Amino acid sequence: MVFRVTVNSAWRATRTLWLLVLVSLSVCICVCRASSTQEDSAMENIVTEKKAEESHRQDSADLLIFIMLLTLTILTIWLFKHRRFRFLHETGLAMIYGVLVGVVLRYGIHVPRDISNATLSCPVNASPATLLINVSGKFYEYTLKGEINANEVDDVQDNEMLRKVTFDPEVFFNILLPPIIFHAGYSLKRRHFFRNMGSILAYAFLGTVISCFVIGLLMYGCVMLMKQVGQLDGDFFFTDCLFFGAIVSATDPVTVLAIFNELQVDVDLYALLFGESVLNDAVAVVLSSSIVAYQPQGDNSHTFEVMAMLKSFGMFLGVFSGSFALGVATGVFTFTKLRDFPLLETALFFLMSWSTFLLAEACGFTGVVAVLFCGITQAHYTFNNLSPDSQDRTKQLFELLNFLAENFIFSYMGLTLFTFQNHVFNPMFIVGAFVAVFLGRAANIYPLSFLLNLGRRNKIRSNFQHMMMFAGLRGAMTFALSIRDTATYARQMMFSTTLLVVFFTVWICGGGTTQMLSCQRIRYLSNPLLGKTGSAVRRSTKHESAWLFRIWYNFDHNYLKPILTHSGPPLTATLPPCCGPLARILTSPQAYENECQLKDDDSDLILTDGDINLTYGDITVSTDASGAHTSSGPAFAGGATSDDLDRELTYGDHELVMRGTRLVLPMDDSEPPFTDPHHRLRM
């Protein structure tokens, strides 16, 4: 395959370039077309039907711009992947293209004033959701779109074109984010995730809260300073600062993780980063909505009030646990018994995931959080019940949806830099924000890592900590949260600043990942192809003194898995004899059939192609219990013979050993699978 690629590359490159030109042309055409149809419409008789048609055409053309942007991004990504450029990830690329199109739309296209806008100034004393207008006997129905600043009223009429390519911010929350978040949950590498669960939860919950408050306080100081200097043109309260802290605390290291994946960097670092970023999105969403909900009795007083704070805190707990429970519940209850009909199964799976989101939203919880936990639960239980065909289909479907949604958000992000009309770029605020974001991340990672290392067997080394600090990119969630409400001056300033933070982190931190890895001496494969073709072995170290994990694992494996999936030991074996009849009812017939293969063989089922497996050379190093300092050295140093490798592989397979019917955990020190303590180190 590799050979053929090289042979045909010249021929392909020409074709691709030709394609690029073609696509760019189409973009130009459709953009021009977009402006010309508007001119036509202005000259025509104003008939409602005609206008609706024109507006539909216009919408199609606008959407086409985005589709073309995505197409262009895909083609360029392919070129990059093909040539192994790693300094720019697809999301960074999508942003660049977005910025370019934004510039064209902003400065390149002149749209004449649309005469069909009218301002009514007759006395109405409410703003109903639906409005009926009586125009000479005919009734027209209007729906409320939102409030507009008094000073923007002229803009509304001027910049119809720019407003057209601006989406309703709710689109992000209700259409684009759910597949991204679900995919994150669904593709969570569960084996390593659960092994590092304690640390991940600490970073995600404690860390996000710390980061939020640190950033909030620093920004409040900055805002106070700005007020002193007279740089502030509007209100900016402490809650606004905290809100800013919450939204920029949601990290999204998609760029970094993609590179980690490709270079097969340490699994634990990957699990920590990925797990943290997945969960802190959920925390940030709920945190930000709790901060918005903080309202002391006397409205607009913005003073501190214990009751209001407690209410906010209660809301945080309530919404988070509610969303969590709902997501887990629907995830668990999606039994699919339609194994013989993969299409039906996949459709059902998709619909159940979507309905989790909608149900959570309808109940007043946070759909995104519910969908995340639904994804995690479905990956853990439902996935095992799916037919192999459906397992592929669902994985591929959500992978595609995630890819499209992610690139769409990032290219839209680039676009808004120029098309958004209420940018407030305040240099002091921006500098303050960058410093605060940096310090907030540091206050999250370093102290928590220190505390966690007190309890962990497998310490989080300082180079790992630096890498985690560096990988605090901001992405889709931060953007979606900041664009959701841009009504006030403070929110507009936050939005503009957030955009810059996202751009900077994605381009600079994302682009510098490889350099940072080398600099921190974190080992990776310089030629990933070697790692993929060579034999990779599973890692089998004890990571944390995870009593929490151990309890959970036993409960999960002995009771939950048998009830909810066809795998695991039958309940008749794990429940006490007195519960016999109940156990027989709850156990699926398949579980008996599968009884022979009782290893936890599903724990790695959701691994994608680029799954991170450490090669042998790395194992020798990191299974060394006091690993922190032995890590330097060449990546393929371990001069292991193939005998050793075989033994290691066998060992890895026997890692989870059944003792009777109750599973004894491999990381349980009291009963190591091999009694010789030197066995590992010897290898």
Added chain:
Amino acid sequence: MVFRVTVNSAWRATRTLWLLVLVSLSVCICVCRASSTQEDSAMENIVTEKKAEESHRQDSADLLIFIMLLTLTILTIWLFKHRRFRFLHETGLAMIYGVLVGVVLRYGIHVPRDISNATLSCPVNASPATLLINVSGKFYEYTLKGEINANEVDDVQDNEMLRKVTFDPEVFFNILLPPIIFHAGYSLKRRHFFRNMGSILAYAFLGTVISCFVIGLLMYGCVMLMKQVGQLDGDFFFTDCLFFGAIVSATDPVTVLAIFNELQVDVDLYALLFGESVLNDAVAVVLSSSIVAYQPQGDNSHTFEVMAMLKSFGMFLGVFSGSFALGVATGVFTFTKLRDFPLLETALFFLMSWSTFLLAEACGFTGVVAVLFCGITQAHYTFNNLSPDSQDRTKQLFELLNFLAENFIFSYMGLTLFTFQNHVFNPMFIVGAFVAVFLGRAANIYPLSFLLNLGRRNKIRSNFQHMMMFAGLRGAMTFALSIRDTATYARQMMFSTTLLVVFFTVWICGGGTTQMLSCQRIRYLSNPLLGKTGSAVRRSTKHESAWLFRIWYNFDHNYLKPILTHSGPPLTATLPPCCGPLARILTSPQAYENECQLKDDDSDLILTDGDINLTYGDITVSTDASGAHTSSGPAFAGGATSDDLDRELTYGDHELVMRGTRLVLPMDDSEPPFTDPHHRLRM
């Protein structure tokens, strides 16, 4: 597999029932919730933000109803498939559930009057697309939703709930129809489609126009009669009648085809029905928009005018050929060279298909038609360039989208029977419409079949004609066209009648397919499993004296395929020697590699699992040249030995024989692959 299904069925059935109860419960809960949140909002202070949140919750709950409906449909379909019930197809089922939920929404839920609607009656003399309302200094933006009848103004305020579950009709055209139509084009069984191309085009183009005018004329007679009797309460012009004729001429035998597929009914009948239904959708869409565009100079005069008619006719040709060209062009230009990255490839494929739709809409053509031809072209060319992984992915993706969209439309159809608020059920019109639809279909099938049989080698037998007549179901396209505009009295009456036509044909004709097949003595497999496990052979009869097809096939195989795909002979071999350099540039390097396997092996690539292959018993009958009367007899009558079967298989494989580098068509009589004319009949 079959055995396991039987063993576990009891256990599964109980679980499924439990699931059904759970799902129904959720539906009830969310419906109740939908009404309760509205009550809360009425009592609350009217704050814009709160209201927006409430409305968002409400929307989520509404959408949830549909998701739950789909889930319920899927579960019941599974139960039906599992138990091999064939009398009710999933779409019919979706409609039934839709009707039930419609009844509940209409009569089961009491929604208090929403006080937040207001009617403005201040003097405005236009209905702009965007409206700014000045409410005590604050500006609110409103967007135009549409015109409302004067006598409905009160309804608007009363039936907020029912209006909430009513989608913008454009959703059907821009979101739900495209995947359905694309999937139809993409999964067109090309081998048999191209062999029957002449007949299919005749039925689709001539037939649809005939049907449209026959129905239009009959309905005009009916309307005249109603006017005489005084049954008509509003205007109903001849163009309205023609429009009705156009929309009910779009057949959608999805139910019938599903049963054909399962029972493996004759491939030709399948190809004729499927091809006709796919293409006549396109014809009907363009035809109906041309009829709407027919406007004589003096507006509203509704007289006959040659110029306006010519303009309409020109528009039909222009829009159809424009959409066709656009679809084919984007289909052809979607080279995908990203074979190494299936995700990118699938995403690109999806985006290109979507952009075809948008581009066509932006240019004023018909997106649905463009997407159809894009699908056909992509199946024919682009599909061959995809990596095997992407071939699966795209097929599965569009299969899923098609499945969801189709069932959504049908369940929505059921819902609107009760939730649509401007139904005009006129018994005379309805009876007239049923008669007209029946006669229109007859005037399409029988005369055209007679004419086509004059030219066809393999006659369309009378039982096939009856079956085609019977299989004229109306479905998604008819519904989407009729709901698109329900502003006038005539359109409302049409919409209500169309709904009934769809219900009747889907339930009665769809449900009676198996009976009709037996009644018409069209052979099928009584046990489909036999056919799937048994060896199936390809058919190799000459169908039409297809000079058109032959020319096309030669051109396609010798020039288009080599240029557009990696298969086929290299151009250097098929072009005259003088074009050597050009040929070398245009031929892909892979084509040389593939030169050895020059059979047209891609012609069956897009066959789905349930592909129709006739078993040996059927071949003996239908290869009999004067087949029309030898068709009666038991389905597995052919007492063929396995020797004969082998010979037939070999024969089928040698069907496309290369002579030098130019392909000689197998159906070319002058050079039959085997010179013994009795060879076939002997078998």
